[in-house]
Amino acid sequence: MMENYVDPTRAAFDVFKSLPRDTPINMLNLVRYRDLAAYPDGHEHAGKGWTGARAYEEYGTTSGPIFERLGGQIIWRGKLEAVLTGPADEHWDAAFIAAYPNAGAFLAMVTDPDYKLAVVNRQAAVATSRLIRFAPLAIEGARFA
16 A cells, blocks of 8 residues: 655655755656545635546646746656556556756745645645656766666
């Protein structure tokens, strides 16, 4: 059974913040949706019966302008077809890489007041996820190393 991860832990976020903030980063996003979105009581979308996929779509709509304003762009998106190496139950509904001009832009996004309102949609939508920071490297030929 897969553990559920929706938001970063304080320790993981502290590691992120300790890394250079002035260099480009790529964030690998792997997302599994809830069957039904789980909004907090009183939220405007609570009780609408939205699926996790619909709530994640709302997250994209509401957070997208902030992401783009800070220079973010989706540089790769894919659809999972098969797991060759790894747990058989580890499937993903969404997989993409978001590129940021620097880590400071990512930090500016997640601390933006409008983003904090938008991220409630992500939290309602996601059963589990992975968000992994990478430093982009130059591609030299077709080598794996």
